[in-house]
Each structure stands twice: as C-alpha cells, then as structure tokens.
Amino acid sequence: MEELKHECGVAMIRLLKPLEYYEKKYGTWAYGFNKLYLMMEKQHNRGQEGAGFATVKLNTEPGNEYMFREKAEGKDAITEIFSRVKQDMVGELYMGHLRYSTTGKSGLTYVHPFLRRNNWKAKNLCICGNFNMTNIDHVFQKITAQGQCPRIYSDSYIMLEWMGHRLDREVERNFVEAQRQGLEGRDITDYIDQHVEMSNVLQTTMPDFDGGYVVCGLTGSGEMFAMRDPWGIRPAFYYRDDEVVALASERPVLQTTFDISSDAVCELKAGQALLVKQNGKVDVRQIIPQRGDKACSFERIYFSRGNDEDIYKERLLLGEQLTGSILKAIDKDVHHTVFSFIPNTAEVAYYGMLRGFKQYINQRKIERISNLGHIPTPEELEDILKDYVRSEKAAWKDIKLRTFITEGNSRNDLASHVYDVTYGILEPQRDNLVIIDDSIVRGTTLKESIIKILARLQPKKIVIVSSAPQIRYPDYYGIDMARLEEFCAFRACIQLLKDRHMESLIDTVYRKCKDELQKNDGSMECAVKELYRPFTVEELNVKMVEMLCPADVETPIELVFQSIEGLHKACPNHHGDWYFTGDYPTPGGTRLCLKAFVNYIENVYNQETK
Template identity: 50%
Template structure:
C-alpha cells in the first residue's frame, strides 16, 4: 500500500501442557515456550510496529510468590527489545549459576516471564497514544489469583463511553483514551462477580457471555487469569482473524494461520480457524474446549486481511491475491487497447507483487491466445524466423520503482517535505521508451492518494511514458473503518474528495447541506447508528466517474503525461476472496450499528472542519 496506514494488531497465545523439564529433555531448552512466542510474534510483526508486549502466568506457585508478569516496549524494534531484555536476565542468572538452564525448577523460580501461559501482542496505535502504557497486554491485579487478568487484543470498539456507563464507572484520562481499558474494566467487572459466586473457580464462558454482547466492534482478544485459566475469543461477525492449533505439548492461537504453521512446522489442515462468536477456553489443568459464546451473525471477515494486511505466505491468501490481479487484466487490456507490445507492467509497493503476478498471468493468457490464433492463420505460410519471433513474444515486465527504505525526512514544512517525499522511491531509468510506452503499475489499494501525487506519479512521469495507468487491487475506499484499521476521517479518502469535487463541478453542493442536516437530526434524536447517510454523497456518480476524477486529483500540475486509474470492482473482490466478505470501507455496509454512527459522525467532523477521528 503506497499510502501507509496503521492497521490491525497481532495476537500470539501459547499454553504449555507439559512440565518445563519435558521441553528441556525433548527440545533441549527450558525456554521452549518463550522461543516459540518470539517466533510467533516475529512472523506477525507486519501487524504492528508501534509497540509490543508479553504477559506470562506461572502455575502452582507457593502463596506469596509472584506468578503474573509483563514486559512491554515501544522501542523502534519492540519485539527484539523485549526478548533482548529477557536474554539479559538469563545471562545475569548464568553469572551466578552457569548451568542454571539445565535446572528447569530454578529457571522457573528466577526468570520472571518463564510461565506456562504466555500472551504476546503487537500494536498499531489506532486508539490512544503510542506511549508504552498503551501497549498491550493490560493487567488488573488482585490479591486473589482468580481475579487477576491480563488482556490483549486486535480490535477497535466504538462504544467505549457506553461501556463505562454500563458498569457505573467514571473513567480517568487514561481509560478515556484506550478502548482496551474499557474492555478490560467490563470483563473484570463480570469476572469479579463470577469469582465471588465461585471463588477461584470462575467459569470463563459465563464471564464472556455476559461481557462480550456489550462490545460494539470487531475483535480477537486473549486473556490470562492468575489461577491458570485462559481464553482467546473472536467477535460474532468474525471481523478480526483468529486461528488455533493444539497437540499434546502446546495449545496455540494467533492472528494468522501461516505464523502458526511456520513456528510449529505443521500442515495447513492442522491449524484451525476459530469461528465467529467462539472462544478457545483452557482450564488450569491444560484441558481446552471450543465454546460458542455469541450466536454467530453474518460472516463479515475483513477483506483487507486478504488484500494487504496478512502475510502472503498463507497459501490461500497467496491464491486470492493472484486472483485479485487476474480479475483486473480484462479492464487493463481494454484501457491499453490490447497493445501489449508498447506496454510495460510493474508494481508499487512490494506488497503488491503477488497481485502483479495475477495481472501478468491474465496478460499472458491473452497473449498466448493471440499467438495461437496468428500461427493458425498462417497455415503453411511462415518461416522459422517468423515463428520464433511470435513464440518468443513476452509481456514486458520491469522493476520500475525501488523504495529507499533508508530515506527519512527531517523537514517538517509542507512545501519542503513534499520535495523530500518525491525521493522515497528510486526509479529505474532506461526501461521506458519515451512517448511510446504505456506504463501500468499496480498498488494494493489507494487510500489518500498523497504518495501517488507527491511521489509516484511525479517520479514515473520523469521516464516519459505516453500514459500512466495506476491499478488498485482493492475497490475505492469510500468510508471509515472502526474495527481495527486507522481510517476514520472522511477527508483523508481520495474517493471522498473526488465525489466532493464532482458535486461542486456539477452544481450539486446542496446535497452536502441536505446530508448534513439529516445527520444533525439523527444526532438530535440519538439515532446516528440507524443509517449510513454518507452513501448519498456517492449516489449521483458511477465508479468510473469517480475514478476519472481521482486520476485528475493525483496528477501534479506540472505533469503533462495522461494518468488513468483503474479500481477493482466489489463483485470481483468477493469472487477473489470468498471467505472474507467484510467490505464496509468500500460499500458503507457496516456489520454493526456502531459503524453507521462512526461514518455519520465523520461526515459531521468533515463539514464542521474538525480534524478528529469519528470514534
């Protein structure tokens, strides 16, 4: 994605089912669980670079000994920072007891995070500040083990104020800025009630059944209790992803299937999806069950997971990204007038590479069809040279742009900063025939269009192509997200700005006033959640009209090269990614009422000039 956005967090959960001595004897290390947690987090580090944290619970500790520990970091490389600190602690222990790693009991007693229950988290700061205090897991402590709770998750909630009201709590400044704090307070509220009725044997499923129906949002959450019980749960629509794996040694859960497969070297069918509304619940003895906590609703798993966010090493995601690119090939062929001889294909950024393969595959299928038709039309009238020239025709592919990952701008003034942004990518000179070649570049998605205008289009125009076609493997992003992606301001979206520009051009600005007044009325009656009125802003225009206006908006004034934009259709998105049908950022069809509230509030903020998020 050329426009960087912050998005879903990552979760990693491990429950060791054997004594530490078992892992030392079989796997050669007492830190087997920590090693696997590190791998599980590193294999998901794409999901969060703002911070990381881990929590652990030790089983069967003597009364008075610490059993719940946590380490968090917001360093530039937070995972490495956390595990480097753990390594330092081990090295300190070895100074006094060189062979301490050969004594599992001593290691457990002296290394704080060496617990049988482990919970890791990677954070993108969609809510709250990026101070280390906002990094997950959060902890609620109590003298009684069963009332201690460590909680982390991949989610956003849109009803945090209501949650505090429900438990009659007046939140402090910290709680107001963190939706995890709201979720933690609600869960702990019901946990305490349950523990009071069943001291130290609280039924986690009962707690979850009382608390989670109150949450409006998409979530995968993991929790550790001080008494050795634990859980991982997914929302009723399955918006946020969750997978698990269990054998006689470990129980594991994570946000991505491929991370579990790689870390534990297991097959695809051995890693199972935690279905919507379900919870993986593990008792203090290490027995687990999958329990239905919420009645599953229409599956609306986030499609951006397949387009961009999850790592493409998952074989299903890889095939789906190929399909996304392949579906675009017919439209691209039409736009280049089927002139493959004078068209170069490339991709920006690197995460669009797999969709690029799919696009090129579609071009190759067309070219091969033409080759066969031409050769058959010759009959016997051909020479070896003529046949060789036809057979060897290929799709022209080039690595046009390379991101300079080392480049950082220290300039803050907008005018000078834009000059620096132009050079984030280096271009490959000599690849394009000036005024002859059309240049087609594919991106995962186009959010704000800022990088395209200030860097990529300006940069590509220096190569002198006849035309530049920017292709998005995702449809037009028109509406805010409120379930984990940091896209909450309407004015940031290039598609929304294009619709506004078209309304002004065609003398239809009155529609803005009408929508504004209707939303204000919904606000007065407490019905902001009832309907997405922002859809009316897009109703007068076809997707193609908006795409043409976007092409104008992303073309710098000094660039004379013709620029076109092609977007994926929503129908082709769903055909490519059939299990992840969550498309509210494209269609405005939110899975929960809170989504309508957020989009309407975002429109009010835009009209009233408030540069704040909609939730």
C-alpha cells in the same frame, strides 16, 4: 503506496506438559519463550509501534511471583522485551501482542498487555487484543453507573475493568459455593482456582461491545482464553496437540512455528472463544451467537502476510481479474507496455496481473497461428512467438528520508524522493507503463512522489492499478482510516458535486445524517452512500487523476480499480467490504460514519467554502 496501520497482532501458547518435559525433549528451559518470540516476529507486519508479553507460572507458593509482564515501544520492541527474559519468568501460559495505534494515542501506557492485579490469584487478569470498539462511550457509562471509575478512557482499559469486575463476581460465586461445601482456608482458594469459568465472564461482558475484535487473556490462576467478535471481522487461528495449545492472528504463523500443515490449523469462528482451563482442558465454546459473516477483506488484500496458501491465491486472482480493464486503458497495445508494481505488498497481485496477460498473449498467438491458413514457416513462428509480456521493476522504495529541513518546500521535495525508478526500462513517448498497488487510500504518496518519479521515464501513458476497489468510507474496526476527508475518492466525489452545482445533495445528506443519528442504533442507515450515487467509478477516477496529478506532469494518467464484484469473486469467504460499500456490519460502525460526515461538514467543508 501509503502505509496503513492496523491494530494488531496476538499470539498465545499454553504448555500442556510439565515444564521439565520441554527442557528434556527440546534441550532448553526457554521453549515457551522461543515459540512466543517466533510467533511474534512472524507477525511483525501487524505492529511496529510497541510490543508486550505476559506469562503465568502455575503451582507457585505464596510470596513468589507467578505473573510476569514486559512491554516496550518502537520498531525494536520485540527484541527489547525478549532481552529481559529470565529463567524465573518461565511458566505454562504465554501471551504476546504487537501494536499499531488506530486512535492516535501513544506511549507505554497504551501498549498491551494490560494487567489488573489482586491478592487472589484468580482475580488477576491480563488482556490484550486485536480490536477497536465503536461503542466505548456506552460501555463507559454502564460501568461508571455501577460505581466503577476507570483511570483511563480507552477501549482497552475499559474492557479490562469491565471484564475484571465480572471476573471478581465469578470468583465470589465460587467462594460462596466452596463455603457451602464446608471448605476452609487454602482449600477454598484451591476450589476457586479449579472452578473459575471464563465462559461466564465472557458471556456477561462481551455482548456489551460493538466492534471488531479478538480479545485474549490470562488469569493468575491459570485460565487462558481468546474470543472472536460475533461478526467475524478480526481473524484468529489456533492449533492444539498433546504438548501445546496455540493461537495467532494469521495461519502461517502457526504452521511455521510448529512445523505443521494448514489442515492442522483451525479458525476460531465468529462469536466463539478458545478456552483452556488451569488443568489444561481445552474447549471451544460459542459465547455469542454469530451475528454476521463479515470477515475483513482488507486482511486478504493487504494486512495479512501473503504466504498463507489461500491469501496467496486470492491476491493472484485480484491481479489477474484486472486484465480486461487494463487492456482497455492501454488500448490493447501490450507490445508497447511495461508492467510493474509498487513494492512490497502488491507483489503477489502483480504476479496475478502478469498471469492474466500471459494468458491473453498466448491466446493471441494461437489465433494468429490459426488464422494463417497454412503450416507456418520458421520465420512466421519466430515472429509470433517473440511476443511476450514486458515486466520490469520500475519503482524502488528507499529508506525513509529524514526531513531535517523544516521549510515546506524543502520537506515536500525530500518526500517526493521516497521512491526511485529504474531508468532505461521503456522507450520514452512510445511505451505505456502499468503499475499495480494493493490499494489507493489518501493519494498523498501518489501526488507527492509516485507520479512525479514515474513521469521521469517519459512513458506514453501511466496506468495506476489498484487490486482493491475505491476506498470511500472510514473503518472503525482496527484500521487507521477514521476521517472521510482522508480518502481521495471522497474528496473527488465532493469536488464533482461542486463542479456540477450539486451542493444541495451535500446539504441533503448532512441533514439525513443528523436525522439518522437520532434513531436507535439498529435502525440507522448509512446516508453517506447517497453522495456517490450520481457518479460512475470512471467519473470518480478521472476527477481523482485531475486532483492528484502534479501540475508539472504532462504524461497522461489513468486509474484502474478492482470492482466490488471482482473482490467478492477473489475473496469469496471474506465479506467485510464496508470501506468500499458503506455496508457496516455493526450499528456502531454506521453511527460513527454518520458522525464523520457531520463532523466533516461542520469542521472542514464549511471552512473550505468560506
């Protein structure tokens, strides 16, 4: 229902043959650009605030440009940057990026890729990534203590400067070695360009960062690299053959772009880097030992496109597993229940939910026939077989309405019409309406639009189903969910504590958070989890309904959430569940969650209780 912004999408291509090969075989000088464009468009879901690309041309003579970059803002940024492509920008290395901001910082300055220029080819560095670092203050202090002075305080620029500094040292190491071998002039330059080891640069920079990341980069001398965080939080997939090496944030992007099977695509493992040298040699190297197995489960539930073979199956199962909980909510009255979904990302989970109920209906038909005790008459069979799952498209999402009227009431009224319903799909006051979404985060759209719109159909009961568990904790690894008070589950928890005169627990947790923040990062515990322990999931659901249901809606409402166990069963290889459990994979995530609660008490809660 509520759009979550996610940082970001990446695409890389290294052409392994001479440029003339692609023009002759594929009939176009723009083969590399065409593939990059397709890879970026197929990941448009991952970023609509900005886009950029960079290319590197090998074997250029001094006085000629060899490194190109284009950036643009807005939802049409991909089209805009590729409209600027010229034939003299064609190279062997390509890198693209799609941006969603999770920090609130906007403007072309913050659009990837970032470029660090130098007159030595090998010292030119261009990076982009799908990342959010939780300890940027620590890295900032470290590099400024060495005398560096970054122009901008952001994880992207600080990473660029820190990595650029180490790249300078790597170039200088090779310069000394070239001189030791008796080389002079351009021969030294050629030696450096051929012997730069990006693995050395990564090994001396990336261990300093705490966060979820896939960092990609190109150098002016023709090195290409992509590295995944040692916890495996953010995703990366790659493909190679004798013509290209390519990397993307999602597997189907590579399958579609290069017309290959899923078996041909490899996943970059936690702590690994894909390295392609200037000469085209490809290597996958373990830069940092794997520190955990915490691949982001929200990628499977929501962010990645559902056309991935495994993700599609997982989302089906997420919906199917909710059959029992939904049956309880509708008192097993399937005959008088209409099933639907919130467009568009919940559609696959909806099919899974329908599959679960079809199995339930078929089993019930078998039992009815078995219990007859005789061969059924045609009339009896017809009565049994006509039972079916009633599925309809109940909700429609309209284009974004422009709130040109600024008065609060008028704006709220317009906001309530973002969704519309299909009239006449159920019998008023007699049929239940079950509607599934992929997640319920803030609850704003539920309160301002969804519930009011659905209530117009006058169902007997509305059951709103989430294929994800309750979101209780902030994310600090690339999703725009950083403040506790944003989550309707957290607000419901605080309200329940107040209702039951348990404010002392809020006080206790606040003091524990302050104490935990005094510890070393490695020993901190997420004390915020203690707030939820007095309550069951059902108690929080009831309070959320009470808080989110508009005063003028009389239709009974019930919430049904996926269980943590159900999530792990459906997505067995993606154990990153910190937004549901508070079990952060890195010390930086725990520290920021503790800070978020301290900030909530000091800035919000104290104001509310005055």
